[in-house]
Amino acid sequence: MSSNQMISTAADRVHSLSDSIAQGLEVGQRYVALLNQLTETKDPAELLDATEKLEGLSLANAFVKFPQHYQLADYYLLLMARMLELNGENSLEIEENEIHHQLLAKISPMEDQERFTFEIDPHNGGAFFAEQHHHEPLFYLNLKHQILKFSNRALVDFFIVRQTQKFSDLDLQAVVSPMIKFALLLEKQLNFVIDLGILETGNGARFRLQKPDLPLTIIDRLFVKTTDTDYMLLNLPQNNGAELRLDQNVRLQLAFDPDDYAQEWSFRVLDKEERVSFFDVLLHYPLVREWYLDNREFLAVRTDAMIFANNADQDYVGETLTMTTPDQPTQSAEQTAENLENQTEVEKED
């Protein structure tokens, strides 16, 4: 009896082991299938589906050990690269780091200087697309909530502050271009909600300043800078701000809504063909760039928060702010609190 029992117990155990291995193998098979889907499908919806499923898939199994495998961030990057590739955009190229087997993107013509990859946000889910020197989170991507949002602060810090000395404006536009294209593809093909921030070229886009009060001497300084240039700084007809006349009918306004008691200042770029963004203006015109950076304390534009239903509770507030940091180098705790308040207001208004 007892030996019989022992045998049956042992058989059970072997069986349960084989079950476990089978489960592990099954996971492995699913993993392989998803990887194939991610690298082979031509359908954007299937691409997204594969990435999301890979995000939810755990390869941890006590009995079946898989060799090194890619991280979640790598799948995000593959998703981006494949979306671009399928739509004929080849300026972003992926290479694998031989030691960590991490996937990194290089973007022409910055391929010798910078690497980009996604960095997972452990609190809100989703990931930041960041360059790898200073880890500037250029945009935030969340597949579950289907949103993509650029960070104005990171765009200015990375491109305008650090790169304008090294690259021409055309080169830098070429680098940011696949990022914009990716965002637009997500919007068009997968119905994502996107926010291009200061990359938006539509004439209706307004970028509100982080600080509520703008001393007019800041605008005076721009006025003085235009002496002996081909550009003129005009007063708006309703005395609600200034307009800088740049080339080819490009106009940069810094103004507030004259009918709004709050007098919230915002930047706006107007051009006939709606092809120029505030970012482009900062890149292209040293006059505006120098003035903006010299007075960034006052001129920083804010990145409005995307507040998700699931992190309305206090614990997440700090994390939400990763995307709401003001577009300026330093910030105090006070400003952050104020910032958050503003953003809640913004949400209400919108």
Next chain:
Amino acid sequence: MASVEQTNGALDISQAINKQIAAKIKYLQELETAVEHHDDCKVYQLLDNQRYAAEIEHREQQPNEQGVMNLVDDLADQLSNFLSANLIQYLGKAYPFFYYEEYKTGHYRIYFGNWWDRRRFGELDVLNIRFAFDQEEYQKLARAFELSKQNKRYNSDRIEQISSENDRLQKLIDSRLEREQKRAALQEQLKDASSRSGLFESNKNREARQVIVEQISKLEDEEQESRTAADTIKENERVVLDLSKENTILSYEQKSIIDTFGTFEDFELANRNLYASYLNSLGGKKAGVSADEQ
């Protein structure tokens, strides 16, 4: 006889009165018709026949009849308002950089430009078709044009002077530590020299002591100044910004005049000829013909 004379006199006078009244009525009727047809040229002729004859018809010595002209003196503001519409439209093309504000009926302030900061530049005298520029502002512009021939700006000398003053003040702030060390060393020397003073102090020692005391006092003055230097620098920077702004405004004004007229002299010439240029643009010749017919 006396009564006949009186009668004759009364007759002459009543004739004279009738003649005067007829002239007045004719004048007012002509004005009424001109206003009705918005014949601005005719209105201008009626308002100042002497000038009109000289500048538009080139007939000299046509006197103004004061008796009829002052009939509309109390309508000056309304007439100015009435005539401003066409005049300002014309000026909008001829002087695209001037902007007008009617601050009370028939009275127009001139603003130079629509730029971020601009100057009030005087008034537009509609009835006389001329700019009554604010002389102080006008002289600044004239001076700016002159200075630009030497590649200088209106306020560049003052800006330079204040900037070098700020450099000096900044150095005072930066040299605080150095000054303190120097002062400590001098005080040590003074103590030394003082120990050798007394009733039989040598002249040389006394002089040396005096020099040290003076040096210390100079350092103290500098220290005193350095304490308020930061505030002074800030205030100076504000002044420099204002002066730079004025330079910018003047440079925009110069650019506008050059774009439209080529030179400042041509701008001044155009101002002098404005009456004729404007009325000719309204078809002054046609009005001139009708004036001859009278």
